Amino acid sequence: MGEASRKKARRRPGTARGAARAAGEARPRKPKGAAARTRGLPRDGGLRRDLIDAALELVEASGTRGLGWREIARRAGVSHSAAYRHFENKEALLAAVAEEGFHRLTERMVEQVAEARDDVASRFEGMAVAYVEFAAESPARFRVMFGRDIPDINKHPALREAHDFTDGLFRAGVAQVLENVGKGGMTVDIDAFTLMAWSLVHGLASLIVDGRVGDVSEAAVDPGDRVRAMTDLIKTFAQRPRA
């Protein structure tokens, strides 16, 4: 393994493209006209959708490790590398998967809040239940959303937006809780409080996703029940008699 200078320095015959290109949407040619949306073959509604759906299925089934363009393309009924007309690279596809994940998570949080009793504690509990249940049901997707398959979320504006929306929803809920519970002349840093709440919820979700809870015996405890057990615990301490 000594001998420097092997058979490197091939490739890149003509142009010098491919070197610097944003990880954005698809391969650009020329922005020019603004109406470049419904060109080319109709293809029943867009290959892009099909590719995302196929990727979603595969990610759910076997995680992000065994996810390959060839299999995705096969499921979508096209040849490999067709996907490169719709996604810059694999990371861009995963960003789309993550984006859909945040949309779904937001939906679930809104649902749970709507179903909750009309007090801030119940509403927050609803969001936490939605968060953890979502993670438990779609662990691989959850990992794509929060893991390092997408090293820099800022390179994917749509994903960034979806993330921020979910984030804002959660923060608003936490702020309400704090407002409601924080009487009594205490001054608490809202950011620190939010981070604590998020850590609690995200931590439980992560531990479930990574298979760290429920090793033996009790088999499968409902994730929602775990969250409720936690909030009950907090209430117990909040209402405990003074020492």
Place this chain on the structure above:
Amino acid sequence: MGEASRKKARRRPGTARGAARAAGEARPRKPKGAAARTRGLPRDGGLRRDLIDAALELVEASGTRGLGWREIARRAGVSHSAAYRHFENKEALLAAVAEEGFHRLTERMVEQVAEARDDVASRFEGMAVAYVEFAAESPARFRVMFGRDIPDINKHPALREAHDFTDGLFRAGVAQVLENVGKGGMTVDIDAFTLMAWSLVHGLASLIVDGRVGDVSEAAVDPGDRVRAMTDLIKTFAQRPRA
């Protein structure tokens, strides 16, 4: 992509080995004598160690995604596939990396506890600080330890043991806290309480590792300070005047 039956069904000419083999240590030949430790070339102390060290460096530097046998082997001064005399496969190598991670984490927790003031709250805070600081300093290693690069920890007994030891340490600390704080006739489920504490700590660590906290302005808050801010917050609520 049509035409079934391509040029498959090659390989596997002679023996039928490689089919069923545990994901344990290295390629077994015959356990036989118990003294098979210092055979072959001396190689300054074992290639296995060098491989783990090289893998550690690379994992820290660029995560588990760009981790390749060839580069690892090059750093260790051997040829690719030499590693297969010491590790069943890549997962086994990662398991070794994770195992070392748990050992290191345990060390740090013990250190912090030793340095802490002599009350249970401080000792627990010390463990939490160790946990989160470790994650922040070695995010890639933390991910290997808790992520899904190793799908089933039970296939790696040494890793399982290291994990369980750390886990036990943490649980013992939480149990002490509960014992100390749980006066007042309340009955709390110790498992639920432990899970809550672990979720809080692990959640903060995960959020930091995945770059979810500290997006703007405040740049780099010390992870230990974040933990202390959290425990202070909890104390504030624990000691708040009754409503």
Place this chain on the structure above:
DNA sequence: TCGATTCTGTTGACACTGTCAACAGGGCAT
């Protein structure tokens, strides 16, 4: 209406990966 342009998909290639079989030499026990 018609040619030019631009999308979108296919084909085939390249560099690179994990893993394995076949081989080779050194150290150990017999």
Place this chain on the structure above:
DNA sequence: ATGCCCTGTTGACAGTGTCAACAGAATCGA
């Protein structure tokens, strides 16, 4: 001394992500 086993090398194979070159179809500008 002999033979076995350990540990390393070499070279291969199947499979990966990505790209260049090509080809048909839909649209736009004239």
